[in-house]
Amino acid sequence: MIDLAFAAVDSNGQILASKVPNLSNFLKYKGTAVAPKMLLSIGGAADWQSLQNFAAISKSAALRDAFANSCLNTCKQYGLSGIDVDWEFPSSSDRANFVLLLKAVKAKLGPAGYLLTVAVGASNWWAVNSGGLDVAGVGAVVDYVKLMTYDFHANAEWDRSFGLYFNAPLDDEAGRDSIKNSLRIFSSVPSTKLILGLPLYGNAYVTSGSNSVGASYSTQWPSTGTTPSYNQICSLSSMTKVSGTYPQWTPYMYGNGLWISYEDTVSVKNKASLVNTNNLGGVMVWSLEKDDQTGACSSCPFPLMRAINNAVGRNVDCTFTISGSVTTSAPPPQEPTTTKTTTTTSSSGGGSGGGSGTIEICSSVGLFKYPADCSKYYQCAYEGYPPYIQNCQTGLYWNNAMKYCDWNCID
Numbered sequence: 001m002i003d004l005a006f007a008a009v010d011s012n013g014q015i016l017a018s019k020v021p022n023l024s025n026f027l028k029y030k031g032t033a034v035a036p037k038m039l040l041s042i043g044g045a046a047d048w049q050s051l052q053n054f055a056a057i058s059k060s061a062a063l064r065d066a067f068a069n070s071c072l073n074t075c076k077q078y079g080l081s082g083i084d085v086d087w088e089f090p091s092s093s094d095r096a097n098f099v100l101l102l103k104a105v106k107a108k109l110g111p112a113g114y115l116l117t118v119a120v121g122a123s124n125w126w127a128v129n130s131g132g133l134d135v136a137g138v139g140a141v142v143d144y145v146k147l148m149t150y151d152f153h154a155n156a157e158w159d160r161s162f163g164l165y166f167n168a169p170l171d172d173e174a175g176r177d178s179i180k181n182s183l184r185i186f187s188s189v190p191s192t193k194l195i196l197g198l199p200l201y202g203n204a205y206v207t208s209g210s211n212s213v214g215a216s217y218s219t220q221w222p223s224t225g226t227t228p229s230y231n232q233i234c235s236l237s238s239m240t241k242v243s244g245t246y247p248q249w250t251p252y253m254y255g256n257g258l259w260i261s262y263e264d265t266v267s268v269k270n271k272a273s274l275v276n277t278n279n280l281g282g283v284m285v286w287s288l289e290k291d292d293q294t295g296a297c298s299s300c301p302f303p304l305m306r307a308i309n310n311a312v313g314r315n316v317d318c319t320f321t322i323s324g325s326v327t328t329s330a331p332p333p334q335e336p337t338t339t340k341t342t343t344t345t346s347s348s349g350g351g352s353g354g355g356s357g358t359i360e361i362c363s364s365v366g367l368f369k370y371p372a373d374c375s376k377y378y379q380c381a382y383e384g385y386p387p388y389i390q391n392c393q394t395g396l397y398w399n400n401a402m403k404y405c406d407w408n409c410i411d
Contacts, residue, residue: 001036001037002038002039002288003039004020004023004041006020006042006044006046006050007020009043009053009054009070013057013064014066015042015071017077020040027078030080038080039084039117040078041083041084042083043088050087051089055090055094058094061100067101067104067105068104071083071109072109072112075114083105083114084146088121091130092131094132095132102116102138117145118138118144120133120145122149122182123177135186136189139189144194145193146195147197149196150199152168153165153167153203153261154227164205165261167203167261168198168250169247170271170274171247171248173247180274192281195282195284196274196284197285197286198268198284198308199227199285200230200263200290200304201229201230201262202227202260202261203260203261204226205259206258206259207258230263230290231292231296234264234297235297239254239256239258241253243264251263265304268308269307269308273311273312275311306320357369366380367380367403368380374397375398376392377392377400397409
């Protein structure tokens with residue numbers, strides 16, 4: 001099963017599937033060995049407008065029905081296997097309405113043979129303390145509950161005072177958030193409906209000491225912020241790597257003033273083995289392209305995905321391939337520097353505007369430079385719509401040649 005993330009939902013309950021980048025490429029593989037089941041994921045953490053729309057839609061019976069019909073029509077139009085609802089995150093006032101929304105969608109999709117899944121926050125805060133998630137109620141309606149058993153701690157404002165800790169610990173002696181704790185929280189859901197989430201990325205911190213778990217402050221990795229992909233960090237020779245140990249079973253690396261919690265083949269195998277020991281429905285990853293696609297750090301490509309498959313009982317060694325599979329070039333490992341330089345290169349914009357490189361309406365999907373301010377950039381998510389203005393993290397600057405926030409401003 002492969003989910004394409006993400007499509008937005010408008011205030012009328014309509015899924016904006018045609019605006020999803022890469023949808024046409026995604027659909028080429030439906031029904032093949034590469035992707036026997038293909039779902040479209042709606043929402044996502046970065047889509048604040050869909051978050052607000054979900055809250056409004058779920059309050060109205062008419063809008064719930066409109067959204068359900070849009071889900072059904074989208075599946076039919078694009079030949080999908082189902083819909084994944086990724087509302088991040090319902091508040092306590094949305095708790096009952098979320099279940100009603102899912103019931104409306106299930107009533108349309110179920111009889112037609114389509115799947116309905118949800119991706120949910122699996123920490124104590126999102127699954128319990130916030131009051132926004134009726135665990136048993138949601139679990140009773142959907143086909144699968146995809147547990148986001150990662151980002152328990154992060155280099156982010158909401159967690160800054162905690163200091164350094166692991167992204168997705170298997171267990172925790174102090175009773176803090178962990179994968180096993182999440183399984184306890186969701187014990188009211190039939191285990192075969194639970195899909196365990198694993199991150200194919202790390203959490204990076206800048207530290208005052210080379211290997212101390214203490215106060216941290218903000219850093220940003222090229223192209224992926226404070227969450228570098230496995231393929232960006234797995235071969236960094238300048239970092240000292242420490243294997244995961246009981247009870248967290250999560251490795252980390254440090255050096256050059258950085259401390260990074262990440263996953264390796266041993267850690268994902270240990271965590272994925274919970275599928276068999278707990279009779280779970282399977283494993284999901286966020287996200288496929290973050291693995292070592294070229295085998296730069298391993299004897300064969302996609303080492304993390306192979307380790308996960310082997311842990312759940314599939315024989316996926318280096319000789320295993322799927323005809324028609326797609327790989328893209330992984331970015332090379334990049335060492336951060338602290339020197340700010342500016343290089344001017346020619347570039348084309350992504351829309352129309354008022355001159356001087358401004359974009360008022362997006363004419364193409366992508367990331368584009370913001371005029372006269374290297375700390376910002378435009379994000380064009382949909383053609384014909386205004387762009388989002390995004391800010392690079394403090395101390396980083398827009399690299400328009402590489403299309404990410406970097407240590408150097410490349411104009």
